[in-house]
Amino acid sequence: MTTRAIVRGVGHYLPERVVENAWFESFLDTSDEWIRSRSGIERRHFAAEGQTTSELAAHAARAALEDAGLAASEIDAIIVATSTADFTFPSAATMVQAELGMTTGFAFDVQAVCAGFVFALANANALIVSGQARRILVIGAETFSRLMDWEDRSTCVLFGDGAGALVLEAAEGTGQPEDRGILASDLHSDGRFREILHVDGGVSTGRTGHLRMLGKEVFRHAIEKLADTAHRAMDKAGVNSSDVDWVVPHQANIRIIQGTAKKMQLPMDNVVVTVQDHGNTSAASIPLALSVGRERGQIREGDLVITEAIGGGLAWGAVVLRW
Numbered sequence: 001m002t003t004r005a006i007v008r009g010v011g012h013y014l015p016e017r018v019v020e021n022a023w024f025e026s027f028l029d030t031s032d033e034w035i036r037s038r039s040g041i042e043r044r045h046f047a048a049e050g051q052t053t054s055e056l057a058a059h060a061a062r063a064a065l066e067d068a069g070l071a072a073s074e075i076d077a078i079i080v081a082t083s084t085a086d087f088t089f090p091s092a093a094t095m096v097q098a099e100l101g102m103t104t105g106f107a108f109d110v111q112a113v114c115a116g117f118v119f120a121l122a123n124a125n126a127l128i129v130s131g132q133a134r135r136i137l138v139i140g141a142e143t144f145s146r147l148m149d150w151e152d153r154s155t156c157v158l159f160g161d162g163a164g165a166l167v168l169e170a171a172e173g174t175g176q177p178e179d180r181g182i183l184a185s186d187l188h189s190d191g192r193f194r195e196i197l198h199v200d201g202g203v204s205t206g207r208t209g210h211l212r213m214l215g216k217e218v219f220r221h222a223i224e225k226l227a228d229t230a231h232r233a234m235d236k237a238g239v240n241s242s243d244v245d246w247v248v249p250h251q252a253n254i255r256i257i258q259g260t261a262k263k264m265q266l267p268m269d270n271v272v273v274t275v276q277d278h279g280n281t282s283a284a285s286i287p288l289a290l291s292v293g294r295e296r297g298q299i300r301e302g303d304l305v306i307t308e309a310i311g312g313g314l315a316w317g318a319v320v321l322r323w
């Protein structure tokens with residue numbers, strides 16, 4: 001028998017304020033047409049003033065717990081993937097733990113920027129498979145609107161805020177690809193590329209800083225590295241493209257999503273796309289898309305799902321799971 005980490009529940013939360021592309025036309029030399037055609041983004045949600053990442057995360061966590069039919073006291077651990085935690089420390093995960101009234105178990109953040117949720121899933125899987133936890137809330141939550149330079153049209157039109165969460169639970173499997181749960185993960189990073197996507201602030205500078213991105217450079221790495229990690233994860237899981245029901249990619253740019261699907265030899269009919277409504281929500285984009293994909297009736301129990309993401313670091317990776 002093999003221990004598998006299966007999805008027991010899923011949920012998400014989006015802040016109330018929806019910002020359409022046209023809003024940026026009022027203060028920037030940009031257009032709805034440029035944003036749509038270059039990125040696929042039509043609108044995004046922005047957190048209200050004072051609304052923190054841990055608040056967004058707690059909302060998504062409650063939705064996932066409700067979907068799972070579980071109380072917070074039945075969870076052993078919380079992992080939050082984020083680059084926009086409320087404070088330098090404590091972690092957003094411990095803030096969520098307190099918010100949920102959970103006084104047992106453990107909680108910590110994973111910081112791998114846009115690839116954060118994939119890294120968090122791989123870590124949660126390892127904790128479950130090694131027997132250190134039976135049920136884990138894995139959350140991706142971000143308030144990237146707080147990192148924007150509103151005078152930089154090449155970045156501020158691309159990002160949004162939100163949160164998504166999964167409840168993973170230990171279950172017995174056979175060790176075969178037909179099992180439900182996480183079948184394989186594949187993680188990479190290469191700090192030589194840190195300058196092409198970074199925040200120019202932090203503890204060492206005394207200010208939060210703003211997101212800086214050489215978009216074309218990141219784009220150049222994205223399709224190649226995402227397709228490569230997806231293929232590696234599929235190989236490890238013992239499956240191939242024709243077995244995949246749904247690709248749930250990081251939602252940064254529709255052209256990256258399309259290019260990667262093509263390299264994976266998968267039609268767009270098999271891809272969950274939410275970038276038009278959420279923009280790039282960094283580590284929150286995959287759990288948001290998983291939750292919306294489930295809500296739309298796209299992802300069903302037994303479906304083979306592959307998630308893939310790349311972001312600052314660079315850090316990138318993929319997870320193959322059977323829903």
Ligand code: UT7
Binds near residue numbers: 030
């Ligand atoms: O989630 C982390 C990973 N991040 C990503 O995956 C993002 C990767 N990169 C991208 O998605 C794309 O590179 C962008 C959407 C950021 C940009 O698309 P692009 O096709 O690479 O455009 P570009 O950067 O080459 O810019 C083309 C032109 C430039 O003008 P010139 O120099 O050709 O005259 C920019 O100044 O578009 C201009 N531009 C804009 N024009 C109107 C840049 N931003 C804007 C804007 N509105 N908001």
